[in-house]
Amino acid sequence: MSGEPILEIRNVSKHFGGLTANDDVSLNVGRGEILGLIGPNGAGKSTLFNMIAGALPVTAGTIRFNGRDITAMPGTARCALGIGRTFQVPRSFDTMTVLENVMVGGFMRSSSTGAVRRAAIETLDFVGIGGRADAPAVELTPPEKRRLEMARALATRPQLLLLDEVMTGLTPAEAKAGVDLIRKVRDQGVTIIMVEHVMEIVMPLVDRAVVLHLGRLLAEGNPADVVRDDKVITAYLGERHRAA
């Protein structure tokens, strides 16, 4: 976690018409860390996430990746630079097999179908669904789909992997397997930002937690400290009160 940060977010804001989704957010992500981006519903996590991935343009501010300004870059180009992502609701390519899904990502790095196929099989084995390679993607179970999304993103050989609520809806056993997988990915040298709504699952996993509330940065630091932060507790309790 030394040296220059892999991702620098400087004073980023996002407005949808009159609505402010993110307001003046600044954040550094260190190389090789697992960063948890948490916060209650409507905190602006997904918006920030999508701006990093290039799916949404920023209203103001800059985003730098490996020191390079990528603020105006489309998602495709960010992928080429080494930013991979998954989607909150898995978006598999449903007319293709699992292997073919992963190969789409692989063509980012190579145009040789044979090489791409071999790499994709390895990636599938790595995420643990190698046995499902020839199944149509549409037939996968929800946890398998999450792994497929991860494999697909990994096939683009990212330096930074953005995971959007990959743990949501999993059983405790599945979540445990997921945590192990994310650790394994990080051990390969990939920096990870994960957006999560449910704090309990991710806290043991992340190196650092960033809490967003009402579009602003509320707290940041060691996960153990963050969960004890009064502001954070109020933000979450407030939401629970509203929900009740």
Place this chain on the structure above:
Amino acid sequence: MTLQAFLQVLASGLLMGLLYALIAVGLSLIFGLMDVVNFAHGEFLMVAMYATFGLWLATSLDPVVLMPAVTALMFVLGALAYFGVVRFAMRARTNVGMVQIFATFGLAVLIQGLAQFFFSPDYRSIPKSWLGGKTLDIAGVFLPLPQVFGGLISLLAFAGLYLLMDRTDFGKALEATREDQGAVALVGIDRNRVFALGWGLGVALVGLAGVVLAIFYYIHPHVGGPFALIAYVVVALGGFGSVFGALAAGLIVGVIEALAATVLPPAMKSIAVYLLYLGVVFVRPSGLFGRL
């Protein structure tokens, strides 16, 4: 062009536009409800015209009197088309859109064949009716009564549709179904029933247009084609699923088409309408009033 000639073309364009809107709104409604483009829409128009003609032949009643009967008939036909064809087309797991297009295209060819079989391919028309051939002369601008009647029916239909969507349970069910098809099942609305009613309503609306057309147009197994093409353009121009968009786009298309024929060589007047569509969607990719 004199002012009078200009007003004449404008008035004719507006009247024709109201009719285009009436033909198109059923298509738009069905699309908005369930994302289906119905390629047999022109054939439903043709069936309504033949239904009017057939009933007129059998009963000698005026088409205006026959309108409720024909519309009811078309409602039933629409619901049947849903239950007999579209319901199955929606079961497709992949490329649902293409399956719908070709299932309804097959239906269109089938209906054309049936029309030729039962009515022969001859050109029919209703030569005498209360409105047929009568014209209002307002300071040298002629307004043919059948089209004026058609325009009124169209406006009434749009007003009724507005009330229906806004005030009734059926309207709310339609709205709920188009918002979220999955959620509807949870709140206890029978999806199939709502869809069938939607199809019935959409086809009944084109039935209204068919009765009006039967008064002043020729009737033929292939009469639907040119109107259907215009209806697709109107629906897309207004924005798929938008009722108000269909009305606005219908009027725009009617007027542009009429005016274009005075500026361009008349054989190419449709080009103006087509270019208008392209111009609009290149700027607003979901039409004038579309959501998406």
Place this chain on the structure above:
Amino acid sequence: MTHRQLQLVLLSGVVIALAILPRVITDVYMLNVLVLTLMYAALSQSWNILGGYCGQISLGHALYFGVGAYATSVFYASFGITPWLGALAGGVISMLLALGLGYPCFRLKGHYFSIATIVIAEIGLLLVHNWDAVGGALGIQWPIGPDSWVTLQFARDKAPYVYLALGLFVITWLVTYWIEDSRWGFWWRAVKDNPEAAESLGVEVFRSKMAAAALSAFFTALGGGFYAAFVSYIDPESVMTFRFSLLFALPAVLGGIGTLWGPLVGAAVLIPLTEITRSYMGGSGNGLDLIIYGALIMIISLAKPEGILSLFHRNAKPDARP
């Protein structure tokens, strides 16, 4: 043997069988049906590149077909240039046209895109209809000459046209086969299934669509050139109407959209059906042929929404939707 090698073997078998066919079938009418079947298989395969693989449902391919037919006819009838070159020129013109039109059109999605393609093809039809330099409504008559592979004119013999149409089909098939397993093929299918996800995986969505459109237009125009040579007379109504746009999409949809064999299987069912119902029932003029034709299209597309080809898939997939 891998699955891909098996496909090549299958193609060789089909080609050999079809190449022998004109020596077995001598009936001119049946050969005519065979020519049309192969031609529509090739055209549908071309459409399939854009519509089936890349998922951009064009209902305006009659435009490219017409451009191919007109370029070939004008070059031959006015300048005596062989249709081989004329069709190639038509292909290049169509390709440029597709790129020019794709630039604004690929911003559109779903039905807005499809309606735009219909409308553009209609504009093309009206322009040619009113363009006297290419014959306007009168069309272009090919000079009647002796049988020749240079001018592609054969008075009675249909076999050369069978081979030409077969050649066209094989080329479109091979191109599809090759692309299917390459980066473009994967990218196209990704664009069809989920453009947002594709973009996040580095897929150049817009470029993918443009490449598919250009290739698709090129081969459609070659088909148009072939058709012009085959009929030796064209007019706007007989090569540029909406009917053709549907006829290019229909075989792929009936056979299996976005598959290698779908267009051929679909054409092999659809074209003989169309021709034979018309020829042996249409003479009465009572519309019975249309009733049967319409009902069959409806039934096939409803009974086998994934195409006739899905009959032969061993792992028939269960219906995932309610």
Place this chain on the structure above:
Amino acid sequence: MIISRRAALIGAATTGVLPVSKLLAQGTQEVVIGAIYPMSGSNAQVGVDARHALETAAEIINTANAIDLPTAKAAGLPGLGGAKVRLVFADHQADPQKGRAEAERLITQDKVCSIVGAFHSSVSNTVSVACERYAVPYMCADSSSPSLHRRNLKFFFRPAAHDETFSKGMFDFLDAQRAAGKKIETLALFYEDTIFGTDSSNTQRKLAQERGYKVTADIKYRANSPSLTAEVQQLKTANADVLLPSSYTTDAILLVKTMGELGYKPKNIVAQAAGFSEKAVFDAVGDKLDGLISRASFSLDMAAKRPSISYVNDKFKARAGRDLNDNTSRQFMALLILADAINRAKSLEGEKIRAALAATNIPGSETIMPWAKVHFGPDGQNPDADPVLIQYLGGKWVTVAPKDVAVAVAKWPMNP
């Protein structure tokens, strides 16, 4: 080219028609003739009517009739031992490719000895080329594009007039009216954007210039348009002395209705037949067409001079439920002329029938048409098939020109 030679041989073998002796020996006693018409699509009614006309003709050929028409008197064709004519119909759906495929099928499968067709000039184009290639005579009954007989085809024959002759007849009439002191200065051309409309208007425009008429409206419209309001508004503004429409049934109905709706009563209409000879148009808008003049290949009121006309018309009406018109009369006559040639050829071989057709010489009085006579130039066109002009008066057609066949003087202007 081994393949093509082989196929050509097979073609010759399959097409080649059985010698008469063998035919008679087999007792088939049949002359099979193909008829290719639109039987589905927007012009399907034309095909249905053509079927009735041709079947009427076949009936007259195959039975003995006491009328003065070729091949009518004897039952069957005496030249072929009383062989009967059998018709095989095919649907071309207005598509030149389909028309050609049907022609090839009729020639090779049904072994027709000649083909009649095809209404659409575009289809006649490809069908006639196919016939040429198989050396089977093509009798172009009703396609009127002048380009058809200018392609050096040996097997193409057209007994009726083409659009240039038709338009010339119309302008001769206008000249005559003008000579009689009627004021005709301006013309309005109104024509569909098809081969028919283009050929018709091109000739009319040229003739107008040559003969000193001013064209004040020259309107090409899209066939089967949903609306013709703006087009008619332009006609109304021009208000020419004569309106010359070239339109088919659908547009003819819409044109007349729209003129009524916009309060436009043209001073005179002289129509290029087509829609304006179809029953459907007069059923729909006949009340607005009193005084309309149309060029025609046929006129029912000539029946007074030629009993054969009412004889044929009665037979046709029994089948079709309507009177013979411009198209059906031409179709009827074409089959009779063809049968006459086959009878004289005493053979079903294409070349021999062709030779007999080329030698055709039937006086006008032995036709139901107003023609001077039937014979064919080297291009296959009958040069003496001059049209007449008929006027729709009180629900009946009356021949008004040319003078030698006119029954009455034209009512002019149509709408004062």
